Amino acid sequence: MKRGKKYVEAAKAVDRATLYDIPEAISLVKKVAVAKFDETIEAHIKTGCDGRHADQQIRGAVVxxxxxxxTVRVLVFAKNAKADEAQAAGADFVGGEELIPxxxxxxxxxxDVVVATPDMMGVVGRxxxxxGPKGLMPNPKAGTVTMDVTKAIADIKAGKIEYRLDKNNIIHVPLGKASFEEDALRENxxxxxxxxxxxxxxxxxxxYLRSVTIAPTMGPGVKLNPVKLV
Incomplete structure (x- = not known):
């Protein structure tokens, strides 16, 4: 795969044979984010799990x-009082059956995120x-099937992300933006x-953790030492 000049130049700063500690890795990933826009810093975590087995599935959410x-746009499937509550809590879109077509x-x-009250899951299931393929189905493990729509919306707007294994048993999640302070990225x-x-x-x-890499949208990845992260 042919890389652009900026990528090639940025990649020189990263020693591919080194497994970095968290502070070094965060500092480095900010340096190699050289695109003209504010790149997203993402984490890619390869696990030793086999997602084909139900007891080795990983799925959850964290704020x-x-x-x-x-800015995350939230759609809530709810009716009556819960629909009013969702509107008041700052949902971007609220509805039910009429949204299906x-x-x-x-x-x-x-x-970007779909929340549903349990009584609406029959509608959402359709x-x-x-x-499903877009990873947008509400799920109780991710806290997106709930009667407490106010908390769900507040958490999502505050920076709640969902993590799950892909078919290669890797978790891909955003950590923040390249413009964030190092401390903020470290804490995230x-x-x-x-x-x-x-x-x-x-x-x-x-x-459990086979490899952990953090990378900006357009830049090279920085590998961390997985042994020190457990």
């Missing part, structure tokens, strides 16, 4: 203390084929790693 730097037929997807990263360590399946044998 990053400094948020992600992104809009999403299914018109391809409307102008939202959107599984659209929302530590909060994430603590949550993922807590989510370790009890049935897992062998090494």
């Amino acid at each position: 990053l203390p400094h948020g992600t730097g992104k 809009k999403i299914q037929n018109e391809g409307w997807l102008d939202f 959107l599984g084929r659209v929302l 990263f530590q909060t994430l790693i603590d949550a993922i360590n807590k989510a370790k399946p009890s049935t897992l044998k062998g090494q």
Whole structure:
């Protein structure tokens, strides 16, 4: 894959054979974020889990203390008093049955997170084929199927992120923006790693965190020492 000049230049700052400690890695990843826009810093965590087994699935959510730097649009499926509560709590969109054709037929997807009250999951379930592949299906483990819509919306707007294994047993999540202070990125990263360590399946044998890399959207990855993160 051909890389641009900026990428090649930035990559020289990273020693690919070194496994960095958190402070060094954060400092370095900020340095190699050289795009003209405020890049997102992402974490890519390869685990020793086998997601094909239900008892080794990892899925959850955590509120990053400094948020992600992104404005998140929240859609809430609720009715009656809960719909009013969602509006009051700052949801960007609130609705029910009437949203099904809009999403299914018109391809409307102008939202980043979907929250639903449990009594609306029958309606939301009909959107599984659209929302599922995009990782937008509400899920109790992620706190997005709940009667407490006020808390759900507040957490999401404050910087709650969802983490889950992809088909290669890797977790990909945003940590913040390149413009964040190093301390803020460090605290966000530590909060994430603590949550993922807590989510370790009890049935897992062998090494849990195989590799941990942080990278800006357009820049090279910086590898951390996974042994020191457990």
